[in-house]
Amino acid sequence: TLSNNFQRFSPAFFDLIIFDEVHRSIFNKWYEVIEYFDGRMIGLTATPAGFIDRNTFRVFQCDGELPTALYPYEQAVDEKYLVKYTPYTAQTRFQRQGIRGVNLDEESRNALIEQGLEPDDIDYEGTDLERTVSNRDTLVKQWQEFMDVCYKDESGQLPGKTIVFAMTQPHALRLAAVFEEMYPQFPGLVEVITHKSEHKGTAIKKFKTQNLPRIAISVDMLDTGVNVPEVVNLVLMKPVQSYIKLTQMIGRGTRNHEACKHPEWLPSGEKNDFLIIDFWENDLNKDPQQEREPQNVPVLVSIFNTRLKLLEVTLSDRQTAVFQQTVADLRSQIADIPLEAFSVKRVYHEIEEVWQDSFWTYLTQRKLDFLRLKVGPLLRYAPDVDVQAATFTSKVERLKLQRLTGKSTAATIESIREDVSRLPDFVQQHSERRAAIHRCLSPEIETADPAQLSQIITALADQMRNRRDRVNPFLQLDLPDFMAVRSYIFLYDRGQPVYVDEYRRRVEDKVLEVIASHPVIAQIEQGQAVGDDQLLAL
Known part of the structure; x- marks a missing residue:
């Protein structure tokens, strides 16, 4: 460890x-x-x-x-250590409007019927693309847009070194297959490089040092730590929620011309900037106040805190079964804290009383706060955590708390049922687990008391590692799509992005505002004489 x-x-x-x-x-x-x-x-x-x-x-x-x-990026660009980027955005109709059978033309509806689908049942948001549905022609239009606008090499024929950021491994493979079908004259131009690639180290080295491939399609692998100075195109084929991650992705293209060893791969043999082709309207200039690095609470700590809340709710009646069971569960967790860990050793003298029976004889709010602040965080050092079992336990403990506090339980119950329904037959048919499984999948769980919920944890938590994979209702379509929006983006005023059409509208609105309100304009309209100073001010 x-x-x-x-x-x-x-x-x-x-x-x-x-x-x-x-x-x-x-x-x-x-x-x-x-x-x-x-x-x-x-x-x-x-x-x-x-x-x-x-x-x-x-x-x-x-x-x-x-x-x-x-040493900010802007300063590094000004001092020529890095290069700036040019943002370009494009989205297809289906990305913006979704795929809805009621909005499709007759030809597309007939195509769905031939595929055995009911057109009126097709109802996908644009954000569902490549998550629950894929449309081949959407990928075609995205590749066409890329080939039209991407930075080419010195010959002007082939794309310069490009990293495409895909959503998933299947998405990456679909992108590669569609490209190869569209451009058979360019064998070897594109390659999928992900954590699932058999020889990913060799593939990255090949992308970096050899002429081909020019386009590397990646899924959460080439986002960081890969240095290919000749990269001149970054293609965002997915929405990126984390600005930190987006910044790291952008960093793949920032190396300057002096770092490049192959000028023949660069536009006109030089690298002065690089192009970001964004198909998902990512926020390239997010306000730092809108995002902070999320702090993930370890699942054992989360369970511990939920159980402490259960004690708070039942503190007025310490003789109840739920109070006694929760105390036993907390003490069992505390027994898992590794006393040999350095961080535990250094505070053990402050918390050693929690291992003694006398601490638990009469619990108070002060003691619960002490457990939450001083003891619970140490569970992050517990070894050999069964994450699947702990996650299921966390859900059931949360259901107990929701039941006792009168909060909605529907979402939690549905999640528990989904977990249990994926258990294989040999688990579901086991005599000691059959009753717990029945309780989860039947209406009984909606009225189960804390003791019955604890029995569910005991019977099923350690079996969660045996769950079957989720059924994937992924649908593949091939309906005609088209580019609905395409535009370069101006960056001004601290890097805020302004689309070309939007920029034109803002300028025109400002001019009209001045015309409507400026006193000098009013004088001119009325045929009155104006002086040189007034004209200069205008």
Whole structure:
């Protein structure tokens, strides 16, 4: 484990420790290392300062939310160390309007009928594309748009080095297949490089050093850590919710001309900028206040906190079965805290009483707060966590709390039923589990008391690792689509994006506003004389 590894060294062993990618919840992941060693520590990240978690600044003793040293992308571009990007956006009709049978023409409706589908049952949002439905002609139109506008190599014939960011492995494979069907004259031009690729290391090296492939289609693999200076096209074939991730993806294209070893792959033999072709209207200039790095609460800590809330609800009647069961469950969790872990050792003297029976004789709100703040977080160090079992347990404990507090239980019950319905036959037919499974899948769960819900956890939680994969109702269509929107984007005023049509509208509105309200214009309209100073002011 991490504890066993770093504790082989003395706290003073290292004079300097450097952490890379420190935006990634460093307080949770590397807290033990930070607390254990005495050496100086430096944290590095390419993430804009506004998107770094506050804990990270505190860990590295920064002043407020200001990094010790900052070299922003804009400055690197101004000083020619990196190159700027040109954003281009395009979306098809189906992306913007969705695929709805009631809106399709007769030819498309007939095509659905020939496929054995009822047209009026087809009702997909644009955001469902490549998640629950795929339309071949949409991919065709996206590739056509790419080939029309992408930065080409020195010959002007082939695309320059390009990374396409796809949603899923099947999406990446569909993109590659459609491209190869459309452009058979360019064999080897495109290659799928993902974590599932057999020889991904060789494929990345080939993409970096050889003429072909020119287009690498990736799924969460080439987003970070890949250095191909000649990349001049980034294609966003998916929506990216995290601005931190989007920034890392953009970074794949920022290397300047001096870093390039193959000018023949570059437009006119030079790299002055790179092109971002965005098919999903991603926010390239998100406000840092709108997003912070999400802090994931470990599932065991989440269960612990839910059980503490159960105690709070039942604190006025400590003799109830639910109170006693919850106390037993909490003590069982506390027994799993590894006392040999460094972070546990250093605070053990503060919390050792929770292992003693006397602590639990009479629980108070103060003690519950103590458990939440001091003890629960230590469960992050528990070894050998069965995540599937713990996740199921968390849902059932949450259902107990919802039942006792009068909150809606529908979504939680549906999630529990979905989990249980995916258990294989050998689990469902087991005599000791049959009753619990029946209770989950029947209306009984809607009225089950906390004791019955605890029995469900005991019977089924450790079987969640045996669940079958979800049934995938993915639908593949081939209906005619077309590009509904296409435009380059101007960047101005602190990098805010303005579409060309929108920019024109804003200018025209401003001119009309001035015409309607400016006193000098009014004088001219009325035929009155105006002076030179007035004209200059206008």
